[in-house]
Amino acid sequence: MTVRIAIAQCAPALGAFKRNVAMHEEWIGRAQSARARLVVFPELSLTGYYLKDLAGDIACAAVDERLKPIADASRRIDVCAGFVERAPDARLHIAQGYWSGGRLVHVHRKVYLPTYGIFDDGRYFGPGERFEVFESAVGPTGIAICEDLWHVSVPYVYAATGATVVLSPASSPGRGVAEGGDLGTAESCRLMDRFYAAYLTLYVIFVNRVGHEDGIAFWGGSEVVAPDGTVVARAPEFEEHLLIADIDTDLVARERDRNPLIRDERPDLVESHLARRTGLVRRPDVAVERS
Amino acid sequence: MSVAERIGAIRPDPSDQSPLRIDEALVRKMLVAFLREETKKSGHRRVVVAVSGGVDSSAVAALAAETFGPKNVTALFLPYRTSDPLSREHARLAAKTFGLVLEEIDITSQVDAYLGRLGDVDRVRRGNKMARERKSIEYDRAWPDGLVLGTSNKTELLLGYGTRHGDMACDLNPVGDLYKTQLRELSVILGVPDVIVRKAPSADLWEGQTDEGELGFTYAQADLILYHLVDRRLRPSELIAAGFDAALVNNIRERVRRSHYKRVMPLIAKVSLRTVGHDFLYPRDWEAD
Numbered sequence A: 001m002t003v004r005i006a007i008a009q010c011a012p013a014l015g016a017f018k019r020n021v022a023m024h025e026e027w028i029g030r031a032q033s034a035r036a037r038l039v040v041f042p043e044l045s046l047t048g049y050y051l052k053d054l055a056g057d058i059a060c061a062a063v064d065e066r067l068k069p070i071a072d073a074s075r076r077i078d079v080c081a082g083f084v085e086r087a088p089d090a091r092l093h094i095a096q097g098y099w100s101g102g103r104l105v106h107v108h109r110k111v112y113l114p115t116y117g118i119f120d121d122g123r124y125f126g127p128g129e130r131f132e133v134f135e136s137a138v139g140p141t142g143i144a145i146c147e148d149l150w151h152v153s154v155p156y157v158y159a160a161t162g163a164t165v166v167l168s169p170a171s172s173p174g175r176g177v178a179e180g181g182d183l184g185t186a187e188s189c190r191l192m193d194r195f196y197a198a199y200l201t202l203y204v205i206f207v208n209r210v211g212h213e214d215g216i217a218f219w220g221g222s223e224v225v226a227p228d229g230t231v232v233a234r235a236p237e238f239e240e241h242l243l244i245a246d247i248d249t250d251l252v253a254r255e256r257d258r259n260p261l262i263r264d265e266r267p268d269l270v271e272s273h274l275a276r277r278t279g280l281v282r283r284p285d286v287a288v289e290r291s
Numbered sequence B: 001m002s003v004a005e006r007i008g009a010i011r012p013d014p015s016d017q018s019p020l021r022i023d024e025a026l027v028r029k030m031l032v033a034f035l036r037e038e039t040k041k042s043g044h045r046r047v048v049v050a051v052s053g054g055v056d057s058s059a060v061a062a063l064a065a066e067t068f069g070p071k072n073v074t075a076l077f078l079p080y081r082t083s084d085p086l087s088r089e090h091a092r093l094a095a096k097t098f099g100l101v102l103e104e105i106d107i108t109s110q111v112d113a114y115l116g117r118l119g120d121v122d123r124v125r126r127g128n129k130m131a132r133e134r135k136s137i138e139y140d141r142a143w144p145d146g147l148v149l150g151t152s153n154k155t156e157l158l159l160g161y162g163t164r165h166g167d168m169a170c171d172l173n174p175v176g177d178l179y180k181t182q183l184r185e186l187s188v189i190l191g192v193p194d195v196i197v198r199k200a201p202s203a204d205l206w207e208g209q210t211d212e213g214e215l216g217f218t219y220a221q222a223d224l225i226l227y228h229l230v231d232r233r234l235r236p237s238e239l240i241a242a243g244f245d246a247a248l249v250n251n252i253r254e255r256v257r258r259s260h261y262k263r264v265m266p267l268i269a270k271v272s273l274r275t276v277g278h279d280f281l282y283p284r285d286w287e288a289d
Helices: A017-033 A054-058 A065-073 A153-160 A184-199 A250-258 A267-277 B024-041 B055-068 B085-097 B108-115 B123-142 B154-159 B180-190 B194-198 B211-215 B219-231 B236-241 B246-258
Strands: A002-009 A038-040 A078-086 A092-100 A103-109 A134-136 A139-143 A165-170 A203-208 A210-213 A216-219 A223-225 A231-234 A241-248 B046-050 B073-077 B102-104 B146-148
Touching: A002 A017, A002 A203, A017 A038, A017 A065, A017 A078, A017 A241, A054 A078, A065 A078, A065 A092, A065 A103, A078 A165, A092 A134, A092 A139, A103 A134, A103 A139, A139 A153, A153 A165, A165 A184, A184 A203, A184 A223, A210 B024, A216 B024, A223 A241, A231 A241, B024 B055, B024 B180, B046 B055, B046 B123, B055 B073, B055 B085, B055 B180, B055 B194, B073 B085, B073 B123, B085 B102, B085 B194, B108 B123, B123 B146, B154 B180, B154 B219, B154 B246, B180 B194, B180 B219, B211 B219, B219 B236, B219 B246, B236 B246
Parallel strands: A002 A038, A038 A078, A139 A165, A165 A203, B046 B073, B046 B146, B073 B102
Antiparallel strands: A002 A241, A078 A092, A092 A103, A134 A139, A203 A223, A210 A216, A223 A231
């Protein structure tokens, strides 16, 4: 089966929620015109990225009225977009929602909050604690927000728990301009996308934003990489672009027949090794118990 | 060759300047986008650039002309009576190259009106005064709808080789993350005339002054050491062990430390619950809804 998706490589306005909702509605319309079944927006697409103290001001609950226009639009086309979630316990999270059929069906909270170099996520946000696979328009899917994807364990856990698609919305700042290469960040991201896709035999959908915030440029370069390692589609760097890609969901099965790495994977061994390392003992009669 | 295909690690080597090389076309694209977007966000359409006749300000003038179109760039040449006549010639050449109208405003009378009352004044102090008078004119000419572009490069910023509220002052600096040798490389593809690219860098604050003469080392030396210390996070001892001159490494490291106050916002004494600069932290690009 072929599923057409759209990637909205856009430039959200920093701290301007209403404007960003209107911007989303416009891009959703364009994705619909392209006959896509799903449109994916970057990390924090409804708020902008370097929010600092604005994070608390612009946050909303996952079911907040302010997100209704996104939920409403999802009656026509599935929408995956980023926002600051104010959790019921009042913590702030970098969240990516998935809306379908007029309602929110899944939220991933960014687990790995980079707080080094040009990043300070951990100062303003609390970490998510789960990696859950859910059914999206393109099949069993796991969401890895930006830094989440840099941790090898994340796409691995998704693959080991049934995902055939890893969706990675990002706000990746471009840096590294050494001669003779691509942008340093672009090289790193493309290496990751292709490696994960080919060795976990799944689709990697990387959705990066563009635009500037406080002198830092987000580089774009969104791409879809297939389980055979081929780049299905790639957006230009530094420019707004609606990228359309056709996902062949049957390719996962064909590739996994040819190359059954996931079938032969031994997550039980990984689990028992890690359990010993972290002081947990796994016994046949008890799932996991502290030693 | 892409970075991923490079064979051999980047190592500190006093005779290897290659780590400083940049992809000029990519940098040009990034800097033009930076200027376009960061002015648009604050609602500005026009910029002011002081063109000195040197390579840094010529490069900034080129980027500004490319981004905004020459008619939206106010290019100023602001000489003092002791300024080298070649500076004027080169400033005019740069402006002409990039289609800019160069406006000349002599700062002698306003500088001398103040310094004349003081008698014998140290030349560095005189130079600082000139730099600040120039900047006051740039800001005046930016009013009411323009932004002042800075031209301080990464080498100058890290060494503290500039005047606070003088040449260091600006609203946007497109070239502050490029070392002098990198900016010179970029200026070639921007079309800065060869005679400007190749001349000895000078602040031209007194007769015969050159940057490298005043600093006591070359930009090539400083840039390579700064690159390894700052960009690659090596320690001075590691550079010295790799064959870099110990006195030079320590001198540069100490200059960076000593001048750090020049690179940060003024300190505010914290007494309240929430304080500008300490824990009242909003992005500059905070946009209206």
